[in-house]
Amino acid sequence: MPDSPREQTYSYLGPAGTFTEAALAQVPEAQGKTWRAVNNVGEALGDVLEGRSVAAMIAIENSVDGGVSATQDALATMTGLRIVGEYLVSVNFVLVARPGTTLADVRVINAHPVAYAQCSRWLGANLASHGHIPATSNVAAAASLFENAQADAAIAPPGITAHYDLDVLAEGIGDNPNAVTRFVLVSRTAPVPERTGSDKTSIIAELPDNKAGRLLEMLEQFATRGVNMSLIESRPIGDELGRYRFVIDLEGHILDERVADALLGLKRFSPNVIFLGSYPRADRARPTVTPRYEDAAFTDARDWLRGLIAGEPAA
Ligand SMILES: O=C(O)C(=O)Cc1ccccc1
Numbered sequence: 001m002p003d004s005p006r007e008q009t010y011s012y013l014g015p016a017g018t019f020t021e022a023a024l025a026q027v028p029e030a031q032g033k034t035w036r037a038v039n040n041v042g043e044a045l046g047d048v049l050e051g052r053s054v055a056a057m058i059a060i061e062n063s064v065d066g067g068v069s070a071t072q073d074a075l076a077t078m079t080g081l082r083i084v085g086e087y088l089v090s091v092n093f094v095l096v097a098r099p100g101t102t103l104a105d106v107r108v109i110n111a112h113p114v115a116y117a118q119c120s121r122w123l124g125a126n127l128a129s130h131g132h133i134p135a136t137s138n139v140a141a142a143a144s145l146f147e148n149a150q151a152d153a154a155i156a157p158p159g160i161t162a163h164y165d166l167d168v169l170a171e172g173i174g175d176n177p178n179a180v181t182r183f184v185l186v187s188r189t190a191p192v193p194e195r196t197g198s199d200k201t202s203i204i205a206e207l208p209d210n211k212a213g214r215l216l217e218m219l220e221q222f223a224t225r226g227v228n229m230s231l232i233e234s235r236p237i238g239d240e241l242g243r244y245r246f247v248i249d250l251e252g253h254i255l256d257e258r259v260a261d262a263l264l265g266l267k268r269f270s271p272n273v274i275f276l277g278s279y280p281r282a283d284r285a286r287p288t289v290t291p292r293y294e295d296a297a298f299t300d301a302r303d304w305l306r307g308l309i310a311g312e313p314a315a
Contacts, residue, residue: 009053010024011036013058014137015139015140017163018137018157019183023059027087036053039137041058041074042074049188058186059071060183062118062180062182063178065117066233068114072204075276076204082186083277085280086182086184087282089183091118092179094155095169096145100167107152109123109127109151110133110149111133111135111154112137113134139163142154142166158171195253196253198286199280200251200281201249201253202250202277205273206244207244207246218246218269221269222250224262227258227259229248230249230251250262252278257298
């Protein structure tokens with residue numbers, strides 16, 4: 001039976017030529033399917049929840065500017081989503097302008113806020129008094145130069161000249177030449193995929209109250225099970241000053257005993273835990289697990305307890 005239109009469609013931040021599109025190009029299942037270009041993360045995730053697409057590719061973190069707050073907030077507030085994969089894209093930026101423009105002509109720059117933040121050093125040194133107009137994506141920034149343009153130049157991916165007739169005024173303007181952005185592929189809630197031995201688990205959790213030591217207590221849930229974190233960020237919940245939720249990535253899979261046990265501890269402690277998914281790591285790195293936190297250590301301990309309860313003689 002042919003796939004339904006939903007199964008055939010993947011949403012991504014467009015238009016064509018964005019880094020998000022480069023991330024989607026890494027997904028084998030998405031090849032040959034329809035790619036739906038959208039304007040923001042909320043629209044991409046809305047497509048998934050409302051059945052217009054089977055999955056959405058969204059930027060979640062970058063190595064220069066940290067977590068993408070719009071993504072973290074959308075994942076915290078839109079229920080029914082699962083992260084099913086992680087993809088890394090090296091990002092660097094060029095400054096482009098309509099043909100004939102020189103650097104000396106540039107007063108106002110159109111740029112995606114995340115890209116803009118990653119070029120602050122170059123901009124400070126070369127265009128100290130510029131103005132900034134935010135764009136919905138790196139490619140939208142460049143495209144805006146042809147539409148009722150208020151900006152003289154745009155920050156864009158290096159491949160932009162394949163899509164638009166623009167002059168490159170400066171190359172490699174990112175603060176870090178090795179910058180990497182992490183993208184996640186998000187589907188509707190589905191059973192977790194098998195473990196690969198090189199997995200990550202993403203969650204969002206709130207603290208029960210604002211008493212001393214609560215954050216430490218939350219982190220102890222992971223520390224006492226030997227679970228390493230690869231990301232922790234706080235985001236304001238938004239209802240009052242001083243209330244935060246924590247976006248956390250754990251090394252391991254929910255089917256790893258140590259991760260499952262940590263999640264049970266977290267669930268008992270936190271009034272609100274969102275499980276975003278367990279999925280294969282993009283870098284395929286395998287965590288080092290101390291023997292007392294390996295699966296067998298947990299199952300042996302459970303067998304021991306069961307034996308005690310059943311009155312079995314000590315082994
Ligand atoms: O995908 C893009 O090109 C975007 O506009 C989002 C973005 C911004 C900065 C770094 C990576 C992705």
